[in-house]
Amino acid sequence: MKNLLGVLPKAISQQLENLRENILDDVEEIRIRVNRPLEVTAKGKPYFIRYIPTENDAEQLINRLANFSFYTLEEELKKGYVTIEGGHRVGIAGKVILENGQVKAIRYFSSFNIRIAREKIGAAEPYVPYLYKGRWLSAMIIGAPQAGKTTFLRDVARLISSGVPERGIPPCKVGIVDERSEIAGCVRGVPQLHFGPRVDVLDACPKAEGMMMLIRSMSPEVLIVDEIGREEDAQAIMEAVNAGISLVMTTHGETYRDIQKRPILKKILSQQAFDRFFELARGGRPGFVAAIRNADGDLIKSNEGVSRA
Template identity: 40%
Template sequence: MGNERKNVLEYLPQKIASEIKNKVPDIEQILEIRIRVNKPICVRTIKKEYVIDEIKIENTDMNRIFNIITEFSTYAYENSIKKGFITVKGGHRIGICGEAVYENNEIKYINNVSYLNFRSAKEIIGCANDLYEKLYKNNIFKNTLIISEPGKGKTTLLRDIIRLLSDKGKFNISVIDERSEIAASYKGMTTNDLGIRTDVMTAFEKKDGIVMAIRAMAPDIIAVDEIGNKEDIEGLYFAKQSGVGVIATAHGSNVNEKVTKYKDLFKKYIYIEEIGEYECI
């Protein structure tokens, strides 16, 4: 690890951060901060939601926040912005909504940003201690899919499984970190601990990263977050056909549906019902 983790509140103007600190008893439990022009701030923690109506966000506030998260250089973040999010130091992902600008049938940029969703990254070392050994036997990894609804801790659990498989299982792992949420890489350095045998490919689209990692890094396991489209699945099948194990996450509330859909790809399924509560199938 090469970066000190920044608190998500550090990306907000002082008056807004101070008001949140005054209203939210335990800022370490913050999961999301939703900021909308002309609306109160909504803060969701592990246990409840707080509506902070003492401050109404104005356009000037939004512009200032946007300058902070882009380090006063929107051009440097252009590729991320057009995808609808920015990942900042510490692995926090900030969702962006505004007016789309199209060029050649593709989104070129997002103008007049009026809505932001700060998703606070959480690293919980040891949360997979009683789980990771169930995922391999005789040094053979069982392809694994982690399933839950949004905000239940899929990425947090994935991150610790990667660390343990790398350090204790002694697997070489390539992480394809498309949104920089797993490793929390910032300017080439990772914030999160993914283990001593783990390599990280940041900002690669999953399929491209999987193919390149297999050819260049010879991993035992490929790890990716939030699979869904056809290209993601094609990349994972390429890994399987290449003799490389895969571990991934996916949104969902129906385990049986995922088992039926991916029965040829995954052998183990982990369902997270609530934060910290999971079942291994």
């Protein structure tokens, strides 16, 4: 948080520094909206601070994000967010400029959403017996927004890349397609978080294209991707699975039953492309696993610790 506070306008960073320590340590998002109260979210709960950000605050922030050179941000602004040192992602809203029906830029910045990138080393370690059976299994991580899907996914990637010596599991080659620069939090292509020695990242690359690029050029044993959104993504997932590559991905939803209703996932589920489904829930910590299911969707472990495997 200290590095992040240094990027913010002084008036705003001072307000955040005055937060109670138990709130500051758990901040998930900082929302800065011009002429509206400063908002922070900690453990899923919003807190409003009696400070009203000004247009001058917005101008200071965007200048700092761009290092006073808007040219450096031109491509990122088209996507509506900027990734900064530490892997934190800053979403931006304001007046959109179009060219031939496509987003060219954003001007007159009015809102910023700073999502704090957190690592929880060891979050996935208790679940290695459900992720590894002589090889790393394909797994889908299901959860609502801010349930800790990306936090859990990062630690799975770290475990696969580093290996688990105490269980006799060797390090494997991991390819990450990070379309929204959210998994690895790359800055100038370099991951800002810890992933072990055998990770290769395609940053800001569409998933379908990225998966095929990595398969052709980097020979990954496991692919890591976030939420799929296009039919092409689903096709690329099936290509990877049929090529013998394990895949770990996240998807939005509360339960396995929720994702069964999504058209883009129906084919994947019908072909049992995934061996495990992890249902996450808010349990007081990021990446709290409420249930684990097998390829058929049957419960094999619940959060009460009842195992049926």
